Amino acid sequence: MCNGLIGKKLGMIGMFSPEGRQIPVTVVQVGPCTVTQIKTTETDGYNALQLGFGLRKQTRVTKAVLGHFKKAGDQIFSVLKEVAVENPLDYTIGQSIGIEIFTVGDRIDVSGVSKGKGFSGVIKRHGFHGGRSTHGSQCHRIPGSIGASAWPSRVVKGKKMPGQFGNQKKTVKNLQIMDVRAEDNVLLIKGAIPGFKSAIVNIRKTNKMPGNIKAI
Helix, strand or coil: CCCEEEEEEEEEEEEECCCCCEEEEEEEEECCEEEEEEECHHHHCCCEEEEEEEECCHHHCCHHHHHHHHCCCCCCEEEEEEEECCCHHHCCCCCEECHHHCCCCCEEEEEEECCCCCEECHHHHHCCCCCCCCCCCCCCCCCCCCCCCCCCCCCCCCCCCCEECCCCEEEEEEEEEEEEEHHHCEEEEECCCCCCCCCEEEEEECCCCCCCCCEC
16 A cells, blocks of 8 residues: 655644644645556566656656656656555556545654755854853854864864755654645644745655654
C-alpha cells in the first residue's frame, strides 16, 4: 500500500480540542498525486512509485519530459517524487492517489526544505551567548578564538562558525493528523513543519510509537 504523498504547505492556524485547549496546526494541501512511473525490482532494482504533483505549462518542459508525462495522461506535473511500496504491480500508470490514504490520528513524518536565512553569524546560527555588553567590551557577537595554538595549527573541521543558515532538508517525525478534509484535499497536522508557505513537502506514514517524538 502507498503510505506517502506529496503536499504543499499552506500555512498555520489554531484549532480547539474537545477540552477547549488551543492546538497549533499546519494546513497542508495533499495530492491528488498521479502515478507517472512504476519501478520494480526486476527493472530498477527496487520497488517504488513515481508520483507527480502540481501542474505546469506544457511549454515549460523539454520534449523528453513531455513524452514521459504523456504515458500517464495529458497533465504536465511540476513536482516528481518517489514513494516506496511493497507491491508496485497493484498500481497502474495514470492512477490517481489521494488524501484518502490518511485518517485522523495517523502518525506521519514530514520532510521539506527549511527556510533559508542567508549568511548568519554564530549567535543566530548556533545559539552562541555572545560577549559582555559592558563598557569597553569589544566582543559582543563575534565567535571568539577559533585556533588551536601551535598544534594542530589549523581550524578543526566542524567548527561552529558563521555561514549559510537554513535552506536544508529537514524531517520532523511522528506528527499527528488532527483533521482530514477530503473535499479540499487538506490535512491539518499538529505542530510545525519545515518550509515557507507554498513549500513542497513529502508526507509519509511513520512506524514510530506515539511517544517517540523526534526532529532532525
